[in-house]
Amino acid sequence: DAEITQSPRHKITETGRQVTLACHQTWNHNNMFWYRQDLGHGLRLIHYSYGVHDTNKGEVSDGYSVSRSNTEDLPLTLESAASSQTSVYFCATGVDRMGNKQFFGPGTRLTVL
Amino acid sequence: DQQVKQNSPSLSVQEGRISILNCDYTNSMFDYFLWYKKYPAEGPTFLISISSIKDKNEDGRFTVFLNKSAKHLSLHIVPSQPGDSAVYFCAARVDMNYGGSQGNLIFGKGTKLSVKP
Numbered sequence: 001d002a003e004i005t006q007s008p009r010h011k012i013t014e015t016g017r018q019v020t021l022a023c024h025q026t027w028n029h030n031n032m033f034w035y036r037q038d039l040g041h042g043l044r045l046i047h048y049s050y051g052v053h054d055t056n057k058g059e060v061s062d063g064y065s066v067s068r069s070n071t072e073d074l075p076l077t078l079e080s081a082a083s084s085q086t087s088v089y090f091c092a093t094g095v096d097r098m099g100n101k102q103f104f105g106p107g108t109r110l111t112v113l
Numbered sequence: 114d115q116q117v118k119q120n121s122p123s124l125s126v127q128e129g130r131i132s133i134l135n136c137d138y139t140n141s142m143f144d145y146f147l148w149y150k151k152y153p154a155e156g157p158t159f160l161i162s163i164s165s166i167k168d169k170n171e172d173g174r175f176t177v178f179l180n181k182s183a184k185h186l187s188l189h190i191v192p193s194q195p196g197d198s199a200v201y202f203c204a205a206r207v208d209m210n211y212g213g214s215q216g217n218l219i220f221g222k223g224t225k226l227s228v229k230p
Contacts, residue, residue: 004156033217042119042202042222043157058217090156101147102218104156 002027004105006091012111019078021108023091031094032074033102034058034066036087043090049074081112116140117205119221126228132190134224136203139184144208147218148177148188151200160201161188165208193228200225 004025013019025032034046045058047066055066063085065077078085088109092102118137126132136146144165149157163170163177163186170177176189190197203221 035220040222043204043220045217045219048217092156101159101162104149104158106156107154 004091004093004103006089006105006108008108009106010109012113013081014113015081015083017081019081019110019112021076021078021089021091021110023074023076023105024072025091025093025103025105026072027093027095027103028071029093029095029103030071031102032068033092033094034064034074034076035090035092036060036085037090037107038087046076046089047074078110081110083112086110086112115221116143117203117219117221119201119203119224121224122222123225123227126193126226128195128228128230129192132188132193132197132226132228134188134190134201134203134226136186136188136221137184138186138205140205140207140219141184142207143205143219145206146177146179146186147204147206148175149202149204149220150197151202151223157202190226193226195228195230198226198228 007022030051033048035043044060046064049055049068088107090107091105116139147162148160150160151157161172161175163179168179179186200223202223204218
């Protein structure tokens with residue numbers, strides 16, 4: 001079955017460290033998204049990609065970067081982790097150009113101390 | 114400024130009764146609305162959607178109603194079951210003809226539904 005996997009599922013790091021969260025999908029979807037979920041804010045879009053070598057900034061992109069070298073993967077990098085980036089991160093893929101629905105991964109809980 | 118609002122952070126309902134989750138929006142350029150359900154420690158899963166050209170969409174126990182003039186939509190679950198206990202997110206998409214980005218969704222903060230046996 002097609003799926004989205006995220007790794008690690010839990011991560012504790014220190015302020016100032018670089019952190020990369022992995023997202024891998026076997027849906028063969030062109031559209032991929034990264035969200036963060038925080039209490040009182042719901043899901044907020046960080047970065048998104050419509051295909052290989054395409055990346056775009058979302059609502060809360062400061063301090064994050066992504067790269068898309070193939071269809072299956074969209075890693076999210078925190079260049080210099082900050083305590084404000086403690087959150088649960090979700091990767092998602094879009095089923096078609098209309099974005100009628102998105103499929104989400106299980107999430108990564110990141111704690112920045 | 115929040116474009117998709119779920120003003121009730123939580124809702125408690127008795128098993129077998131109706132659950133009504135509400136969502137308000139401010140952007141007239143939204144053309145598609147979706148509901149997602151999220152269990153703890155899992156990613157959100159798609160539940161049901163509705164196009165702005167419709168006012169109702171039904172899928173089994175789940176019905177979504179859209180009132181464009183009031184910029185309001187609601188999700189009805191009938192009958193409610195304990196397994197429906199989860200956080201429900203309302204999401205909306207901006208019409209691509211009005212500057213919306215392909216496939217990007219704007220989410221509300223979520224409503225936690227508890228269905229008691």
